[in-house]
Amino acid sequence: MECPGFQWAGVCAGIKNLKKKDLGLLVSDTPAAVAAVFTANRVKAAPVLLDMERVASGRCRAIVANSGNANCCTGDAGMAAALAMTKAVAEALGIDEALVLVASTGVIGAPMPTETITGAVPGLVKALRPDGLPDFSESILTTDRFAKSALRNVRLENGTTVTVCATAKGAGMIRPDMATMLCFVCTDLQADTDALSGMLSVAVDRSFNRITVDGDTSTNDTVFLMAGGASGAGLQTDADRQGFQQALDDVLTELARMMVTDGEGATKLVEVRVKGAKSDADARRVADTVANSSLVKTAFFGQDANWGRIMAAAGRAGVDLSPDAVDIFFDDVQMVKNGMGCGPEAERKASGVLKQPTICLGIDLNTGGTGAATVLTCDLSIEYVKINADYRT
Amino acid sequence: MECPGFQWAGVCAGIKNLKKKDLGLLVSDTPAAVAAVFTANRVKAAPVLLDMERVASGRCRAIVANSGNANCCTGDAGMAAALAMTKAVAEALGIDEALVLVASTGVIGAPMPTETITGAVPGLVKALRPDGLPDFSESILTTDRFAKSALRNVRLENGTTVTVCATAKGAGMIRPDMATMLCFVCTDLQADTDALSGMLSVAVDRSFNRITVDGDTSTNDTVFLMAGGASGAGLQTDADRQGFQQALDDVLTELARMMVTDGEGATKLVEVRVKGAKSDADARRVADTVANSSLVKTAFFGQDANWGRIMAAAGRAGVDLSPDAVDIFFDDVQMVKNGMGCGPEAERKASGVLKQPTICLGIDLNTGGTGAATVLTCDLSIEYVKINADYRT
Numbered sequence: 001m002e003c004p005g006f007q008w009a010g011v012c013a014g015i016k017n018l019k020k021k022d023l024g025l026l027v028s029d030t031p032a033a034v035a036a037v038f039t040a041n042r043v044k045a046a047p048v049l050l051d052m053e054r055v056a057s058g059r060c061r062a063i064v065a066n067s068g069n070a071n072c073c074t075g076d077a078g079m080a081a082a083l084a085m086t087k088a089v090a091e092a093l094g095i096d097e098a099l100v101l102v103a104s105t106g107v108i109g110a111p112m113p114t115e116t117i118t119g120a121v122p123g124l125v126k127a128l129r130p131d132g133l134p135d136f137s138e139s140i141l142t143t144d145r146f147a148k149s150a151l152r153n154v155r156l157e158n159g160t161t162v163t164v165c166a167t168a169k170g171a172g173m174i175r176p177d178m179a180t181m182l183c184f185v186c187t188d189l190q191a192d193t194d195a196l197s198g199m200l201s202v203a204v205d206r207s208f209n210r211i212t213v214d215g216d217t218s219t220n221d222t223v224f225l226m227a228g229g230a231s232g233a234g235l236q237t238d239a240d241r242q243g244f245q246q247a248l249d250d251v252l253t254e255l256a257r258m259m260v261t262d263g264e265g266a267t268k269l270v271e272v273r274v275k276g277a278k279s280d281a282d283a284r285r286v287a288d289t290v291a292n293s294s295l296v297k298t299a300f301f302g303q304d305a306n307w308g309r310i311m312a313a314a315g316r317a318g319v320d321l322s323p324d325a326v327d328i329f330f331d332d333v334q335m336v337k338n339g340m341g342c343g344p345e346a347e348r349k350a351s352g353v354l355k356q357p358t359i360c361l362g363i364d365l366n367t368g369g370t371g372a373a374t375v376l377t378c379d380l381s382i383e384y385v386k387i388n389a390d391y392r393t
Numbered sequence: 394m395e396c397p398g399f400q401w402a403g404v405c406a407g408i409k410n411l412k413k414k415d416l417g418l419l420v421s422d423t424p425a426a427v428a429a430v431f432t433a434n435r436v437k438a439a440p441v442l443l444d445m446e447r448v449a450s451g452r453c454r455a456i457v458a459n460s461g462n463a464n465c466c467t468g469d470a471g472m473a474a475a476l477a478m479t480k481a482v483a484e485a486l487g488i489d490e491a492l493v494l495v496a497s498t499g500v501i502g503a504p505m506p507t508e509t510i511t512g513a514v515p516g517l518v519k520a521l522r523p524d525g526l527p528d529f530s531e532s533i534l535t536t537d538r539f540a541k542s543a544l545r546n547v548r549l550e551n552g553t554t555v556t557v558c559a560t561a562k563g564a565g566m567i568r569p570d571m572a573t574m575l576c577f578v579c580t581d582l583q584a585d586t587d588a589l590s591g592m593l594s595v596a597v598d599r600s601f602n603r604i605t606v607d608g609d610t611s612t613n614d615t616v617f618l619m620a621g622g623a624s625g626a627g628l629q630t631d632a633d634r635q636g637f638q639q640a641l642d643d644v645l646t647e648l649a650r651m652m653v654t655d656g657e658g659a660t661k662l663v664e665v666r667v668k669g670a671k672s673d674a675d676a677r678r679v680a681d682t683v684a685n686s687s688l689v690k691t692a693f694f695g696q697d698a699n700w701g702r703i704m705a706a707a708g709r710a711g712v713d714l715s716p717d718a719v720d721i722f723f724d725d726v727q728m729v730k731n732g733m734g735c736g737p738e739a740e741r742k743a744s745g746v747l748k749q750p751t752i753c754l755g756i757d758l759n760t761g762g763t764g765a766a767t768v769l770t771c772d773l774s775i776e777y778v779k780i781n782a783d784y785r786t
Contacts, residue, residue, distance in 0.1 A: 040709070041705060041708040041709045042707075042708040042709070042710075042712070042713075042714055042716060043704045043705055043707065043708030043709075043716040043732075044708075044716070070701070072701065072704075072705075073700075073701060073704050073716065073729070073732050073733055073734065074733065075717075075731070075732065075733045107701060108699075108700075108701020108702070108704060108705060109700060109701040109704070109729075109733070109734045110734075219701075219704070219705050219708060294687070294773075294777075294781070295781055298777070298778050298781035298782045299781065299782065301778065301782045302781070302782025302783050304782065304783070306501075307466075307501075307502060308463070308465065308466060308500060308501020308502040308612075309501070311436045311465075311466050311501060311502070311612070312434060312436055312465075312501060312612050314435075314436065315434040315435040315436030315437075315612060316433070316434045316435070316436075317435075319435075320435075321435055323435060323436040323437070323466065324468070336466070336502075338468070339436075339466050339468065340466055340467065340468045340502070341466065341502045341503075380687075380778060381778060382775050382778045382779065384687075384691070384778070385691050385694065385773060385774060385775045385777070385778055386775065388687070388688055388691035388692065388695070389691045389692065389694045389695025389697065390695050390697070
């Protein structure tokens with residue numbers, strides 16, 4: 001998985017005190033146009049604050065990322081650490097420091113081992129390769145069970161093929177309220193920053209903002225999109241723009257799905273599809289409330305077709321609905337008709353569906369409206385509690 | 394624990410197919426003034442819908458309650474079952490059916506075993522006793538580990554002592570958005586319905602609306618308050634009104650605390666106290682968000698002073714705050730000062746606090762405002778997941 005004009009690296013700097021990669025670098029051969037979406041959490045990590053300033057220039061050459069420490073709630077020392085990381089990378093690459101961005105993920109509130117990181121930067125730069133994405137992907141993982149990357153090619157109307165290539169990390173502290181994790185997207189498209197920003201916002205709203213693992217939102221969430229221009233081609237027509245947007249949506253949606261599949265302790269991926277609402281916003285509220293309900297999520301873990309909890313969650317979503325009109329489906333098995341259970345035969349069939357690793361939970365509010373929304377979630381398992389009870393120890 | 398003018402009973406009707414009490418009855422010797430607060434969930438159980446109509450008369454003689462079945466999402470048959478329950482009680486007591494209320498708790502969506510229940514009513518009525526509260530309390534339990542009741546006496550200015558006596562059930566599907574469980578309060582005060590309603594609303598907002606177990610809201614939640622008047626005394630002065638309100642607040646707060654202590658799988662009671670917010674509403678949003686965060690709750694289960702998660706939850710509460718100003722305390726141990734950790738010594742002391750069964754989590758936003766709020770929560774344990782994965786099986 002490669003994107004023309006970009007190189008990647010990932011090494012073990014020793015931040016985690018484990019023999020695991022924990023420092024990554026993504027470099028564009030040329031100053032790329034850049035757009036980013038940052039966490040809406042009021043508590044923002046130092047790298048987020050620094051990037052918010054720097055990304056305003058619209059240009060970026062490199063992004064350095066570490067796992068094992070979120071560099072959040074670390075005060076002035078944290079900002080100094082973020083600056084030191086970008087400075088070390090700029091010096092090793094011989095580029096302007098202002099064109100280097102930084103991302104961190106891991107424990108909040110622990111001091112950054114700055115010298116450990118800057119000491120590893122020369123080796124990191126030496127490890128850069130066009131096919132180094134797998135190393136980079138590995139270096140940003142925390143509780144993730146697997147690395148996540150995705151690629152799409154788009155054929156523009158002038159015959160040029162451009163690439164959208166991305167990698168992401170995220171398994172917990174995930175909630176559909178904004179870009180909710182770290183994600184690095186690069187493309188060889190020629191594009192200006194404004195166009196990139198617009199397309200990235202749309203794609204993030206269609207992908208990462210539609211997933212939830214535990215309803216919590218990280219202090220470090222960032223999605224970066226860099227367009228290096230190596231293809232020599234830009235978006236000239238509406239068809240080009242649509243095609244590229246679709247590719248970007250697809251890449252981010254694929255990563256979002258992977259994140260929920262990899263949700264901490266998750267054993268099941270549940271696609272909550274709400275329709276028949278008075279508006280899309282209403283449908284979204286119902287989908288979000290059901291997707292975040294601990295009781296619904298534990299029932300999925302228990303493979304229990306406990307549709308009463310789904311009704312109860314829908315009922316507290318703050319949306320105008322008539323309980324007597326609601327239909328609920330597990331895949332194509334109708335479990336609830338007009339707000340009432342469909343009986344033992346439906347229960348039996350639904351139990352079969354619930355054994356699957358991926359389940360579609362359909363909720364039709366039948367209000368007469370056409371509002372619809374889909375949110376991806378996972379089950380809440382014993383393993384989730386174990387992982388999060390002992391995260392720092 | 395008794396209240397003059399009231400009798401209680403609880404029997405095993407066989408609703409649960411277990412040798413456990415599952416049908417209860419509370420009767421006032423005279424038509425009592427009655428007030429009630431019902432769930433705000435759009436999905437309301439049949440007994441809630443029936444009671445909402447009947448309570449409008451302001452008078453009540455009896456409340457029949459069952460566990461093992463919520464009589465929710467049960468359609469016309471559910472309403473017929475609720476009516477049949479009140480009719481059987483009215484006939485056995487020889488009173489007007491319209492003066493009988495009904496409450497149900499248990500699984501949603503299962504058909505009510507109406508004949509099993511009505512068949513048990515004569516025996517239930519025979520079991521009525523002034524000191525029958527413990528039997529009633531037992532009959533309404535579901536996943537509760539213990540029965541919950543509380544009593545206060547208030548001395549009015551004319552020298553009369555009146556009693557406020559209550560029992561409640563609730564351990565899961567609990568969220569501070571309204572009265573969130575079943576609660577039956579009786580008093581021998583002479584009072585009109587309007588006064589009762591006002592005092593009950595205030596007390597519920599100060600007690601049950603300040604607790605959370607899992608952020609889910611039941612379809613059956615109801616708090617009933619009956620004033621039978623056996624004391625012969627009413628509230629004549631402001632001091633009387635304040636005294637009675639205080640007793641009512643105390644009784645409901647004691648029950649609310651018991652509910653969180655008994656939270657499904659809970660090993661710890663956590664009192665989240667937020668202050669220094671720009672308004673009480675802001676403080677409440679921060680307290681609610683922290684109290685409902687799965688990551689914060691699992692960290693308490695793990696006895697991990699993971700204050701970064703508390704900062705992150707506060708940051709996503711949608712409230713204007715400056716992370717650099719936030720202080721966090723576990724009991725009297727300061728863990729965070731000006732948004733940063735206080736170091737290993739504080740961690741060590743905090744670890745000691747976290748071993749306790751009851752913990753006060755203090756969050757000072759230091760905005761310069763005086764907004765404050767307290768919410769009670771519990772930890773999220775492996776046992777919670779086990780209980781809720783297998784609830785129906």
